[in-house]
Amino acid sequence: MSILDAKIARLDGSPSTLGEITAGRPALLVNVASKCGLTPQYAGLEELQEKYGDEAFTVVGLPCNQFYGQEPGSAEEIAEFCSATYGVTFPMTEKIEVNGEDRHEVYRTLVETPNEEGEAGDVSWNFEKFLLDANGEVVARFKPQVLPDDPRLVAAIEGLVRD
Template sequence: MTTIYDFNAIDIAGEEVSLADYRGKVLLIVNTASKCGFTPQYEGLETLYRDLQDKGLVVLGFPCNQFGNQEPGDAEEIANFCKLTYDVNFPMFAKIDVNGADAAPLYEFLKRKARGLMGSKAIKWNFTKFLVDREGNVVKRFGPQETPERLRGAVEALL
């Protein structure tokens, strides 16, 4: 696998999606959670998406329950929370693991291509973000404390 376009993922409605559908777009891929201190970042992610989608940005949300059991709901509960609380319109996917033996292949790829602090491969917490260019190459990894507002410049540089 050489780009993210080589992967498929299951969306929040249970449908398989080829990430090749996003070819030519700048992607911000985020592992999310509904009951986390960083959950308000949904608002900033949605703002980025709305402001920049016409220029080619797509935010992809991947719920994960591996950090403090902060995403306990099923797909319907997650989708309802995102829509009703933050009016999320960017694509959301089915809950996945981002670390360990059951980690989603996409996340294994992302972690290999963009390591964390001190070369760490593991995702440390919810709302870790990966920025992907229009060719499907992983450009940069951002920790949870990096708010969507602070990423705007890096995103715009790729648009």
């Protein structure tokens, strides 16, 4: 089974799969939180969506409340915050768990991928980034502190959308 077949609801609660959400495009999956020191990365993620979204690419936000309760809101509150504060237009999923026994099936696959330092395993914090190609293969993993405009991340995205 491909990661794209994983069932995951959209933020509005409608059932979907990761493949339907990404619409067969390369995607940057990011576990997001509204009350984190890294939350301003939403602005950079939206810039990536605006810059590359027309080139068959999408950012996907996956809200998670596992890191010190930094995503405590309801789906409606998360949607309102993202829209009003950062003008987010990229798709968002239901709130999920990225680590532990209740880890969502999407993250069971993602955490097997090592980051640039060769470290695989649990997600370390909010805003960890996983880049998937159009076939759902994980091609890169970036630590939470890697900003959306980091040249390494941008080059990896451009390598997928411009090939």
